[in-house]
Amino acid sequence: MPLPHSKPMPPYWLSYTSNLSKHRTTEDLPQEADVVVIGSGYVGAASAYHILEKDDAGTRPSVVILEARDVCSGATGRNGGHLKPDVYLNAAIYEKMFGPQVAEELTKFEVQQVMDVKRMVEKEQIDCDFELTRAIDVFVDRRVAEPTIAAYKDMKARGYRFPDDLHFIQDPKKAEQVSGVKGALAAFTFTAGSLWPYKLVSRLLRRCLEWGANLQANTPVTAISSSPGSDGRWALSTPRGEIKAGKVVLATNAYLSTLMPEFRDRITPARGVACRIAVPEQGRMAPHLNNTYGIRYGPQEYDYLISRTDGSIVVGGAKQVVLQNDSYWRDNIDDSQLMPGAEGYFTGYMQRMFHGWEDSQAQVTDIWTGIMGYSSDLMPWVGEMPGRPGIFVNAGFTGHGMPRILGCSVAIASLVRGDIKHMSQTGLPAPYWISEERLTSKRNIAREYMAGSRPSL
Ligand SMILES: Cc1cc2nc3c(=O)[nH]c(=O)nc-3n(C[C@H](O)[C@H](O)[C@H](O)COP(=O)(O)OP(=O)(O)OC[C@H]3O[C@@H](n4cnc5c(N)ncnc54)[C@H](O)[C@@H]3O)c2cc1C
Numbered sequence: 001m002p003l004p005h006s007k008p009m010p011p012y013w014l015s016y017t018s019n020l021s022k023h024r025t026t027e028d029l030p031q032e033a034d035v036v037v038i039g040s041g042y043v044g045a046a047s048a049y050h051i052l053e054k055d056d057a058g059t060r061p062s063v064v065i066l067e068a069r070d071v072c073s074g075a076t077g078r079n080g081g082h083l084k085p086d087v088y089l090n091a092a093i094y095e096k097m098f099g100p101q102v103a104e105e106l107t108k109f110e111v112q113q114v115m116d117v118k119r120m121v122e123k124e125q126i127d128c129d130f131e132l133t134r135a136i137d138v139f140v141d142r143r144v145a146e147p148t149i150a151a152y153k154d155m156k157a158r159g160y161r162f163p164d165d166l167h168f169i170q171d172p173k174k175a176e177q178v179s180g181v182k183g184a185l186a187a188f189t190f191t192a193g194s195l196w197p198y199k200l201v202s203r204l205l206r207r208c209l210e211w212g213a214n215l216q217a218n219t220p221v222t223a224i225s226s227s228p229g230s231d232g233r234w235a236l237s238t239p240r241g242e243i244k245a246g247k248v249v250l251a252t253n254a255y256l257s258t259l260m261p262e263f264r265d266r267i268t269p270a271r272g273v274a275c276r277i278a279v280p281e282q283g284r285m286a287p288h289l290n291n292t293y294g295i296r297y298g299p300q301e302y303d304y305l306i307s308r309t310d311g312s313i314v315v316g317g318a319k320q321v322v323l324q325n326d327s328y329w330r331d332n333i334d335d336s337q338l339m340p341g342a343e344g345y346f347t348g349y350m351q352r353m354f355h356g357w358e359d360s361q362a363q364v365t366d367i368w369t370g371i372m373g374y375s376s377d378l379m380p381w382v383g384e385m386p387g388r389p390g391i392f393v394n395a396g397f398t399g400h401g402m403p404r405i406l407g408c409s410v411a412i413a414s415l416v417r418g419d420i421k422h423m424s425q426t427g428l429p430a431p432y433w434i435s436e437e438r439l440t441s442k443r444n445i446a447r448e449y450m451a452g453s454r455p456s457l
Helices: 042-052 091-098 100-123 142-157 172-179 197-210 253-259 342-346 349-353 405-417 436-440 446-451
Strands: 032-038 063-066 131-139 167-169 186-194 214-216 234-238 241-250 267-278 292-296 302-307 313-316 363-375 381-384 391-395
Touching: 032 042, 042 063, 042 197, 042 241, 042 391, 042 405, 063 197, 063 241, 091 100, 091 142, 100 186, 100 405, 131 142, 131 172, 142 186, 142 292, 167 172, 172 186, 186 292, 197 214, 241 405, 253 267, 253 363, 253 391, 267 342, 267 446, 342 363, 363 446, 381 405, 391 405
Parallel strands: 032 063, 032 241, 063 214, 131 292, 241 391
Antiparallel strands: 131 186, 167 186, 234 241, 267 313, 267 363, 292 302, 302 313, 381 391
C-alpha cells in the first residue's frame, strides 16, 4: 500500500517553529566582526555559544553567524536525535589505528559527552525532550554478531578497559527479552541520551543573540581570502557583500571543501535517511520503548532508533537500501529528495522488528534525508588551520556528531577566545587535531567503513 505521502517532506524536527529559520538580526550584513562562525547547525551554535559564554567580567567578542540556507536546516535538523557514545563497537578499529590507550581515550571522551550535554541542557533549562536512556545494540545476524563478540572478548582478555557501564548480554533469549527485538542473537547496553536536536540548537542560538551575536540566515559564504589583510583580518565574500573577521570558525560539515579545497578528499558528503513512525489514533496501543536502539544486521547494515515520550519512534539508517548504490549516498548533497527504497524499508518496520507492535498499525508519518560529513580517517577535524592563523575548523563528524560536538566546540571556543594556545591543552583526543600530516595523507577509509567491500555501482 502506498504511504500517505510520496514526495520528500521536511524533517519532522523542523515542525517545531523556532521563529529563527529565516532570522536576520540586522537587515544589512555587518561589515566586520571579531569572530565569524560559518554554519548554524549544532557545531556552529555550540561553538558560538561557548565563544560568547562568559565566566568572568571580561567583554564578549562580536560574533556574526552566517548560514547558507535556513537556520539549522542541515544534518542537525535532520538527524536521529540519538546521543549515543561509541562504547565498544569501533574500539577494535581504533585500537588498530591508534593503539589501546588512544582508543580508550576516544571512548572516554564520547561517554563524557552524554553527561556534558545533560549538564548544559539543565544549566540553560533547554526544553529539547532530553532523556537519559539505556542504548541497546542488538545483533540479529551472525555475520556481524560473531566477529564483534569475538573482538570484544579478545580485547577484554588482553586487558583493554571498556567502561564499567557497558553490559554484554550473550544469551539470545535474554537479549530478545531485554530488547524486545525479534530474533536478537546478542546485545550490548550502555548509557546514552535522546533529544530534539533542532530545539537544542535553537535555544543555544537564542542565547547567543541575547549575548549580542548577529545571525544571518540565507547568507552563503562563497570564498575566504587566501591570506589575511594587513590588519590581520580575513575577508569573507557573500552574495550580500563582504565581511571582515579577525577569526573564522568553519562549522560547515559536509560542505567544508567548497571553502577549503584541501578538504576535498578529507571530508566527503554522505547522504543519510531517517523517519518518524507513530501509531495512528485508531491503532492499537504499542509497548512504550524505554530504551534507545541500534539494530545490526549484515556487514555495515544497521538502524538506530529513539523512542519519544509522545509514543512515536525516530529511526534512521536503512543501510540495506542505502548501500545498494553509491549514488544514493556517496557525494550526494541532495537532501530535498528521498532515497530509493527507503520508504518501503521503513513501512511496517516496528511490526517487523519489535514484539508487541504487530497489531499497532504503526506507520511512517514523516521521512527525510540529510547530508553527513564523512572523514577520511573517521575522526573529526578540529583546530586551527596550519599556516592560516585565525581560521578554525570544527567539522567531519562522520554521521556521529551528537556525542562529540559539544566537547569539540568547547575546545574550539577556548582557542578562539585565546584561553589556550594549542590543541594539546584542550583535552580532545589527539586523532581529532588538525595537522599537516592528516591533511596531506592519501589514505581514505570512509567508503570502506561505510560500505565495506560492496562494489561501487
Ligand atoms: C539522516 C541523519 C541522521 C543522523 N542521525 C544521527 C544520530 O542519531 N546521532 C548522531 O550522533 N549523529 C547523527 N547524524 C549526524 C549529525 O546530524 C551530524 O554529525 C551533526 O548534525 C553535524 O553538525 P554540523 O553542525 O557539523 O552540521 P550541519 O547541521 O549540517 O550544519 C552545517 C551548516 O553549515 C551550513 N553551511 C555549509 N556551507 C556554508 C557556507 N559556505 N556558508 C554558510 N553556511 C554554510 C549548512 O547550510 C548547514 O546548515 C545524522 C545525520 C543525518 C543526515
